Amino acid sequence: MAISLNNLNGSKGRAKRKKRIGRGLGSTGTTAGRGQKGQKARSGSSGHQRRGLRRLIFSTPKLRGFTSPHGDLAPVNVGQLADHYTKGELVTPKTLKQKGLISSVKPGVKILGNGEISLALTVKGCAVSKSAAGKITSSGGSIEA
Numbered sequence: 001m002a003i004s005l006n007n008l009n010g011s012k013g014r015a016k017r018k019k020r021i022g023r024g025l026g027s028t029g030t031t032a033g034r035g036q037k038g039q040k041a042r043s044g045s046s047g048h049q050r051r052g053l054r055r056l057i058f059s060t061p062k063l064r065g066f067t068s069p070h071g072d073l074a075p076v077n078v079g080q081l082a083d084h085y086t087k088g089e090l091v092t093p094k095t096l097k098q099k100g101l102i103s104s105v106k107p108g109v110k111i112l113g114n115g116e117i118s119l120a121l122t123v124k125g126c127a128v129s130k131s132a133a134g135k136i137t138s139s140g141g142s143i144e145a
Contacts, residue, residue, distance in 0.1 A: 071107035078132050079115015091123045111136075 022032035034041040076096060084099045085091060093105040102109055111123060113131025120140035128136070128143055136143060 073108045073110040073127055074102040074104070075110055075112050076101050076126075077112050077114040078117045078135050081111070081121060082115065082117040082119055085119060085121055087119045087121075089119075089121055091121050092125045096126075117141075 080101055081091060084101060093109045096102045096109055097105050110127040111132045112129050113135055117135050117139050122142050123136060124144040133143055
């Protein structure tokens with residue numbers, strides 16, 4: 001008889017069936033490969049032993065309060081704007097960095113109301129406090145979002 005694809009047989013012991021444990025009394029015994037008693041023999045044991053309240057207490061941060069992941073806004077006072085800008089200029093975080101008033105544009109800028117200003121400036125892209133907004137608008141300037 002000639003060998004062809006429809007009459008090929010594998011050799012004895014070529015493939016071993018997977019041991020199906022935990023599928024009833026008829027399969028492989030009652031403990032399902034977990035041994036006898038103990039924590040690892042029970043259901044719901046995930047292998048995380050000795051993780052009690054002490055571990056939880058040690059892992060929680062102890063300092064109270066909130067720290068923003070975004071960082072603090074860089075403060076710039078109205079008096080500084082009066083020293084570094086001329087009348088009618090546009091105040092943006094980019095120009096503040098160019099003039100050396102802030103070190104980085106990344107977290108943002110907030111203009112605070114410390115100092116006096118008599119210039120009409122246009123503030124754009126900065127957070128502005130109420131007192132600073134009052135001083136800027138009273139001097140003829142404007143604030144854009």
